[in-house]
Amino acid sequence: MTKTSPRSIGTVAIRWHGHSLDLLDQRLLPGEEHWLTHDGASGVAQSIRDMVVRGAPAIGISAAYGVALAARHAGSGDWKAEIGQAIDELAASRPTAVNLFWALERMKKVFAACGSLAEATDRLAAEAEAIHREDLAANLAMAGHAVAVMEESGTFSVLTHCNTGALATGGYGTALGVIRRLHEEKRLQQVFADETRPWLQGSRLTAWELARDGIPVTLNADGAAAWILARGDVRWVIVGADRITANGDVANKIGTYSLAVLARHHKVGFMVVAPSSTVDMSLASGADIPIEEREGSELRQIRGIPLAPDGVDVFNPVFDVTPASLIDVIVTEQGVVRNPDITGMRKLFGEG
């Protein structure tokens, strides 16, 4: 057992120490880099719920470490019940990103095969580390597949939404990993980063992460995306995903669907980049995906400063579903699905 996190590429947001888990508090970025230490699953579940850690793969990885912590700190009595409760608590933290449930299923399988607490402690930690390591490897593989799809010669600009970087994953990033690779290959003119209202993952996290890594980034209001695409130098809109269903529909951060409509109108490529842990072949279409709604206060105020009349009614769905028909290509570490539909999805991922 290594008792260390895999080496992240880009900003590190998850640090595993074997007996505790440190998460970079993403609520405080870009102003402050503050780490929260967790020694139990409840704290990890709360950090997922409160968005200390966010982004589909990072949520799955953190939950897996949460289960490992539950074993590490379980009493010697009914340790099976304690770990089972921890898994249930983690599963209730956020509903949309399937990576959470995928990671917990992996942990459950290992847990079910353990005959003693000592064995569970070792094996659950090793499984969580494997999930973390494999996510980083998937990101690197996806970047390779994605840039091979892009036939443009010379340099070009891209537009992205939300944060899909090292902060949201095991390191490197999904959509942002592709952007990193384009930059490494000197094919990237610049990245337009949607600010991503209301939580501002684009301005607070993506712009920060890219600027730190020396990748040319221009921040824009979400409402400016149509005008930016109309100007013609953006060739691809590249986004991540929280859940991809059997017909190729994609749940991702609210605002992704409008970008897909805009991309189709302006004949700009629309690419979704996500590891296979984001694919949910058990759901027929996006209509079956549970869409998280968060507190109205996320729109009414920012860090206590009022932005709207006190108590005004708010509708705050934090994800939307982009129909497969608006997506040009889905990229995973297992390969790509062009013009996704059920046939293409089944070819790559089986029946589910």
Ligand SMILES: CSC[C@@H](O)[C@@H](O)C(=O)COP(=O)(O)O
């Ligand atoms: C690699 S992250 C892909 C998605 O999880 C990301 O685009 C997103 O929607 C994150 O939402 P968040 O609410 O910040 O967890």
